[in-house]
Amino acid sequence: MKLKKFIATLAVVGMVAGMAVGCGSKEETAKADNGEKTESASDWDSSMDITIVSREDGSGTRGAFIELFGVEEKKDGEKVDMTTEEAQITNSTSVMMTTVAGDEYAIGYVSLGSLDESVKALKIDGAEATAENIKNDTYKVSRPFNIVTKKGSENEVAKDFVSYIMSKEGQQVVSDNGYIGDDSAAAYAGSKPAGKIVVGGSSSVSPVMEKLIEAYKEVNPDAEIELQTTDSTTGVTSTIDGSYDIGMASRELKDEETAEVEGQVMATDGIAVIVNKANTTDELSSEQVKTIYTGEALTWDEVVK
Structure with a gap:
């Protein structure tokens, strides 16, 4: 577990314990005993580390993604994938969506046609990820x-x-x-x-x-x-x-x-660039996506102001 997430977890545990002792509420104590989150503990925190999720080498989606978002550069005449080594690697579209759906601070990418309600697709450069916007050339990530x-x-x-x-x-x-x-x-x-x-x-x-x-x-x-x-x-x-x-x-x-x-x-x-449904972010620019995947941006508040 990354340091920020570890500290945040300790803070949540301390807060729940404090509420139980301070107010003597049996209901709150029961929630803490059952591992349930209180309303304040479930709030999405932009200071948390970004969980970067990418596809495996050989994936066409990864190849297209790094090209479209500029997550590659030429070295000695050859294109080099600059995806950060901190990225978690998934080997299929379904695993990608399951991973992002299970982590409030994750970001990933999938085929638009495979998108479902388990995750949220971000607007990119102001355009929604829809087939119609690809047709009219406003959503350019295709x-x-x-x-x-x-x-x-x-x-x-x-x-x-x-x-x-x-x-x-x-x-x-x-x-x-x-x-x-x-x-x-x-x-x-x-x-x-x-x-x-x-x-x-x-x-x-x-x-x-x-x-x-x-x-x-x-x-x-x-x-x-x-x-x-x-x-x-x-x-x-x-x-x-x-x-x-x-x-x-x-x-x-x-x-x-x-x-x-x-x-x-x-x-x-x-x-489609996807995030967890708890994420309050609705839109990123192409450049912001690039800074995440190259490891330049480490926490959500570095890209979401």
Whole structure:
């Protein structure tokens, strides 16, 4: 436990004990015995240390986040991730949200389409994190969802499923699940072949891919599709080595990757910067987010005035 949080915890314990002795209230004593917080103890304190939560290396969400917020710099011609070593590392979208939901002083980031009511999304540079604001270019923290296939692959089920994803019907599934699809896509006119394929990669893309698989199997029940959730880098490398028939990446593809795979943008997604619902902060600037993740700002009152 960090020093400030330890001191704050001692202060809360002392306050509760003092109230119980000073006023002789059986109710307050019972609350202290049961470990319940009094109203004053539950107030959010901006002087507390920020719990910085990030994603693992290989995560497309992390790659897009550090690029969009400038949490990287060039050294010897290569981009270097400057995320503070104090950051807690999570390995999936769901773990990220659970971690932030369980810590009043935490900050993290997730796919906008995966956002739920367990956490609070902050405005960034005055704009709310919504699909509509991404469309009108007021919320600028967005990235592509790519699907990739190995160059020269002739798997008919993979080709047909990709055609479904990029069709009017597939893009409607994308839009219905909170992402931005292609409104001008043509109707699906595939061959509906039988067979099995493996789709794998980004945990951010997986939720909408699961919905696409369900929808596709309704029009092609002869297709068997296995979904594996890993990360963006694994999604691409496993497609190259043949472990996946279709890979998922929640970031831009690298030049060395496009030499091996064919990529298509299946959706546009925002990255929501999230905090615990007890946090009184509603908005941060891009620069403030950067100072947190590079370790320049250590407590909430250093960024929230």
